[in-house]
Amino acid sequence: MRIRTSRDLFTILILGCIFLRNYSKFKMTNVVCDSFNKSWVVYRECRLRAVSRNKTTLTAFVFISEPAYNIQMQLKVLKKANGYKPFLFDYTIDACKFMRTRYHPVAKMFWNLFKDISTLNHTCPYF
Structure with missing residues (x-):
């Protein structure tokens, strides 16, 4: 993209400010880990852990008994x-x-x- 005039630069700055001011908040509250074949894939641990009020970590330990293609x-x-x-x-x-x-x-x-x-x-x- 080539900026030719100061009007183009001004438009890009205004659009950038608009998009930077609008942000979204994403918070994980639930996770479901399910295996359709329990003899082949086993979830040893699958949970969300609250680190702080704003942060959540997902821990998933999966045991696969056969090669997965x-x-x-x-x-x-x-x-x-x-x-x-x-x-x-x-x-x-x-x-x-x-x-x-x-x-x-x-x-x-x-x-x-x-x-x-x-x-x-x-x-x-x-x-």
């Missing part, structure tokens, strides 16, 4: 309004393909949040 991951945001209602997005992605190519923009946003503190650092198969 086909992993599906579902990302869903729910809004609390007279029960939990679907809000904003509900995606199911191929986790093996994502770890190879980082193709999904929403999953990539979440990946960038926890890639430095996670041990998920390789593609399939997971042992």
